[in-house]
Amino acid sequence: MRKDIDIPKSDGVYVAAVKEFNETHRTNDWNAYIINDLNEPLELVLVVSNGYNDQKVTSQMRHKLQLLPAKGYAKIEFIEDSVLELTNEFAVTYFLGGTLFEKKFVFEASSISDETAGPIPVMPKEGVLAS
16 A cells, blocks of 8 residues: 555755855845746745754744745744854745655754865855755
């Protein structure tokens, strides 16, 4: 019976951490983005994020996007500096062509840094892709 269950593979969707200048606070901040590198829009995108290590666990944050355009991206949340030392997970679910997809994206502890930043899909900026 298990062989009868089709679990589609999520490709072309990414979560990235991007460092950006915050005009209001005059600081360089890390922000998490969801990226759609597909040629079709994603519908009803749900993101649940949290951070953790052996001693600490952050509260869960929940986000919803009704539509993420093809070859588009959207800011999920600000990543506070003290959370960078934790493992950060982003559980993403979305509909594509009437099919539900899900994938967990993980930034290992201390993996978000200027040294690990590089080109990311769709966005004209550098950042760190979650695995």
